[in-house]
Every structure is written in C-alpha cells, then in structure tokens.
Amino acid sequence: MPGTDGEWASDADLLRRHVAGDSDAFGELFRRHRDRLWAVALRTVCDPEEAADALQDAMISAFRRAADFRGDSAVTTWLHRIVVNACLDRLRRRAVRPVTSAGDEQALEALAAHDPDPARAADTRLDIDAALRHLPPPQRAALVMVDMLGFSVDDAAAILDTSPGTIKSRCARGRARLLPYVAHLRGNRSATERVSPAQGSDP
C-alpha cells in the first residue's frame, strides 16, 4: 500500500496510520500477512472453524490495542503473538472438552482443502495435521513456528513470549513425540530430501 508520499508503507507505517485514524491501514496490514497468520492459527488449533474464530478474536484485539504497540519488536512478531495467544486461549478453554480424534476426517479434510500440493502431499499434510493433535499446545505452537513456518528460534521465542532455549526444548520434545505418528510417511520424501545425521543439528 503506498504511503502518503507514494512510497511503499512499512508495517510500522501502516500501524501508525491506523492509530492515527486511517480506517484502511489495519485492513491492509492484515491482508499483507493473512496467509501466515492463518497458517499459525490453523496449525495451532488444528480446526479450521476454531482457527477462524481465534484469528477473528486476535485481529479485533490487535485493531483495538494497536496504540499499545511500543515498537520493541517487529509488527509481524506482535501480530503473530496476538494470534498465538488467542489460539492458546481457545485451546485452554477447549481443554475441558474431548479433543477431536485424529480420525475426524471432516476436519482434517478441511485442513488440507487449501493445500496447493498434489494429492500425495495433501495426504501427507493430513497425516501431519492429525499427528500434531497429539502434541501439547505449547509444543505444537513452537513446532509450527519453527519447523512449519520457518521462523527463527529467536523470533519464535519473541512471538511465544518465552526464551529461545524453551523453544528449542519444546521443538525437540515435539519432534520426538511426533515421530511415531509420522513414521509411515518416510517413503513420501525422496532420498535426496532426506537429512542425514552427518548434517548436524536442527535449527
């Protein structure tokens, strides 16, 4: 979105303009990042409907609290943090209800419905999404941030409001816990994509 001087507006510019009363700025900011925000919500709550509700809660909260943003992190970090918190809040409230089983095919199909991958990859994604449900929400959120969305450990720590060491630990435990559920997918990746132990540590 061009700024008032015709230059491309940064995220921080858009947020400032929103706080100043620009009625279009926040919508533009949201549209700029919505796919990643959606991915975070969807993978964290593992339910499309809950994800949409959580994202709605988060965006309303961000819209209203924009003036509180102090600029000590990137705007995207701030937005992701609000989304993750909204998701974790929903998961905590949902904790009193039975967790949807991994066999909930309808929900899983919805999760994969927008995956651009071909059929096999979509099946793989379904299995991964099902496996993710077995993780405690904090581990899942860390794994989604780092492994699935490619955030650095430091950025994930900022988003999840914890230390980098905790993020590494949650990711490690999450991977170990996830392993039995995705063992059958090993053949879905080509040998050239495999990571050998000689390549060293994970990020």
Next chain:
Amino acid sequence: MTHPDSDVLAEFRAGLVTGRRRAAIASHLTACDRCAGLSDQLGELTALLAAGGPPAMPDDVARRLDLVLATEAANRNSSERPVEDSAAHRASDPGPRRSRNYRLITQRILLPAAAVIVLAAGGYGLSRVAGGSSPSRAASGTAAAPAVSAAASAFSAPSASAHGLAKPASGAGLRSVAGPAMEAPVTFQVVTSVTDYRRPTLAQQLEHELRSYPRAAERPQLLTSGPVKGCVLRVTAGTSPGTVVLVEKARFQGQPAIVIVAVSGHHDQAWVTASGCSASGDQVLATATLPGTSTP
C-alpha cells in the same frame, strides 16, 4: 553407552546436549545404525514439516475477517463523533444514563457478560421485536454506530448477510426500564437473516447485530399471534414485554434458532431457542447478558 531414546536424540539434534554427553552421543551414532536411523528420522521430520508451505487463507475466512475489520473501523469512526445528549432524550428515559460515547467505548473494551438465551427455531431469520402497541415507550432512538453496515454479517458464517434486519417501529423505544409494562396484545416485528451465531462469540455477534439494526431492512414481519410470539412471551416471562428489543430468527451453531433480546435493568438479556419453541414449550440452548447494547 546405552541407546539414547528419541527425546535425547531430538535434544541432541537441537543442540541442547553439550559437553561430554554430547560427545558420547555423537560417538555412539557413528557406531549404532539403529540410533543413527532414529536420528535420521528426526531430521526427516523437520524437513517433512517444512514441506508444502503455509496454507492460503480460504476466501470465505478472508471475506469474513475483512468484514470484521471494516466493522471495527466503522465502529471506531462512529464512536469518535460528538454525542448530542438532548434534554428530550433525558426526559424520555428517566433511568440512569451513560453517554453514548462512553457506552460504545465500553462495548469495545469490556467483554459482554454472558446471558443470552438461544431458542432453537424453525425457519431462520432476524426479527426485530418492537413493542408497537406500547404508547408509553419513548422514541429515544437506538444505539449509535450508524456506519456498521457490515456488522450483522461480520460475525456470522461467511455467506451470511444482514439482509432482513428490521428497523424498529416508529415510536418503539429500546429501553424503558422505568416505564410501565406494555399492554397486551403485543405486536412483534420479525425480520429474517441468515446469521449463524456461534456459542463462543454469541454475545459479541449480538452486540454487533443490535448496533447494526438501525440501518437494517425495512420489511419487518409483524407477529400478532403464532408460535414465535408465544415463544417470545414464554421466554421473556418476568420481563416487561415492552422491553423486548430483538427477536431474531437466525441460526445457532448451524441450526435454525430464534434469538430474543430484552432489556433487563441496565443490561440486555438474550435468549435463543429451537424451532419448536412456542407458548407451550421452549428449549433454551444458550443465554447471555449484553452490556445494554440497545441503550441510546
């Protein structure tokens, strides 16, 4: 050393194991095919999770959120306008008052107290119940937020729209806490919408619905008799019929439902029931208390 389990190997790969223990594990991996294979699987898992990239936001979700943000922007703009707290208004409503600005601000900040009652209903739609027969009700107008054209659909299912929302009948004040009860018979105005209320956001959706209805459709359905009217009177028993401000035939959790909102003290009380709701029986699905959204 003994074979490290997957937790230890995962921590090793994440760099969380240091010193002599790390060296021991590294040495073990060079000699143990089984553990090396397990470590290999952990590496594959990381790559597997990264494959595919983030899913694109579905169009219906994108539209819904665009509407939500547009509504927020409209609400913000409307709340920034100066408020005319006329003497006529004060005279027509002897109860305690808050300024419209204050009210809108608090609506955005405070979570609505939950006390709506959801009645599962037959068809669906939004009915604005205006006690048209009550001459005592003050024509005090409705809540602010005139620019919330998208509000009704903003919190509903993606395809939902706000069409069918009824305007209150002329002279139908929305809050007459201190006024006399409406005389029977009561005439309800009913409007149809396709809003799909969700339990977690019920109060929030209703707040927006109530704020949006001054701009709503002009085709109220008058119910002078019938099961919906009976349902309303049954559900709101104990509340002055003249304080009923909304009867909505809509959906709740995807099922046909009727939503009824009435003034109760300084709050709005809401009910939702199923299609079978009538004067002889109701099935309350949910309840919520709103922070007096309809207060002018």
